[in-house]
Amino acid sequence: MYGLTAETIRQMAYISAEKHGIPNRFSEDKRMAGKDWLAGFLKRHRNLSTRTPESISLALLTGFNRVQQDVEKKKTLLILDNHSSHCSLAAVIRARDLNIQLISFPPHSYHKLQPLDITFFSSLESEFRKASQNYLRPHPLSRISQHEIAELFTPAYAWVASMDKEVNGFRICGIFPLNPKIFTDQDLAPSEVTEVDAPEPAPSAPTAPSTSATAPYTSSSAPAICGSMPVNSSPVPNTSASSPSFNAPVSSTSPLVPP
Numbered sequence: 225m226y227g228l229t230a231e232t233i234r235q236m237a238y239i240s241a242e243k244h245g246i247p248n249r250f251s252e253d254k255r256m257a258g259k260d261w262l263a264g265f266l267k268r269h270r271n272l273s274t275r276t277p278e279s280i281s282l283a284l285l286t287g288f289n290r291v292q293q294d295v296e297k298k299k300t301l302l303i304l305d306n307h308s309s310h311c312s313l314a315a316v317i318r319a320r321d322l323n324i325q326l327i328s329f330p331p332h333s334y335h336k337l338q339p340l341d342i343t344f345f346s347s348l349e350s351e352f353r354k355a356s357q358n359y360l361r362p363h364p365l366s367r368i369s370q371h372e373i374a375e376l377f378t379p380a381y382a383w384v385a386s387m388d389k390e391v392n393g394f395r396i397c398g399i400f401p402l403n404p405k406i407f408t409d410q411d412l413a414p415s416e417v418t419e420v421d422a423p424e425p426a427p428s429a430p431t432a433p434s435t436s437a438t439a440p441y442t443s444s445s446a447p448a449i450c451g452s453m454p455v456n457s458s459p460v461p462n463t464s465a466s467s468p469s470f471n472a473p474v475s476s477t478s479p480l481v482p483p
Contacts, residue, residue: 234262236313303399304328305338336406339393344384351380 234256241248241257250257302324319326329337355376356368368376398406 230262231256232312233265234258237261237265239313298323300324302326305334306331336411337397337399339390339397339399342396343389343393347384347389348380351383352377355380 237257238248238250238255240246241250248257250261300323302319304326306328316326334341359368359372359376360366394400398404
């Protein structure tokens with residue numbers, strides 16, 4: 225089901241653990257599970273998501289008490305519009321006791337699955353706009369206040385609200401009669417933009433076998449200097465006798481010293 229917030233999931237986990245006697249380390253002061261537990265729970269159940277639901281009271285479910293005997297004989301499907309009435313554990317347990325199956329619309333699908341949005345609200349908005357224009361035409365300098373809303377809205381609602389529109393809305397949305405092919409390939413075409421195939425792993429480059437363990441180190445196998453010149457293993461001739469010493473005194477007639 226959709227519409228569960230992170231805080232609601234933590235509260236439901238605490239209530240469920242206390243009811244079934246499951247050992248836990250949840251906070252008794254806050255009466256909810258910790259954030260670490262929620263992160264691990266969502267990691268194990270990746271098909272779940274959290275979002276902020278719209279608010280509504282629990283009276284929607286308690287109203288089924290009047291037909292409890294009939295409901296117990298057969299299952300009843302209750303379709304919700306992401307209201308918070310199905311977020312509490314008490315509502316879920318109550319619906320289960322009355323043999324009610326709770327289903328909520330997925331996000332971003334109201335334009336295809338919400339009967340009121342398709343057949344009722346658009347028609348009601350159009351009729352109310354016509355009634356407002358008819359009222360303002362003979363009163364160009366006036367405005368519609370809260371005192372005229374009921375007068376204009378009542379005939380527009382009475383004109384639109386009909387059993388035929390409601391039945392037609394469920395049929396167009398594919399809820400009843402059931403039509404699992406309500407979403408066509410054209411409806412799902414925008415999602416193909418984000419469908420990218422996973423990149424294939426790049427092949428690893430072959431590594432050259434190492435010979436440092438078998439080849440002995442000699443002067444001829446020394447690494448090259450600057451990457452080009454090998455080390456010369458021949459003895460270096462001694463030229464100290466013919467080369468002047470750097471510590472020798474400089475003669476006054478030396479061309480390096482000015483006269």
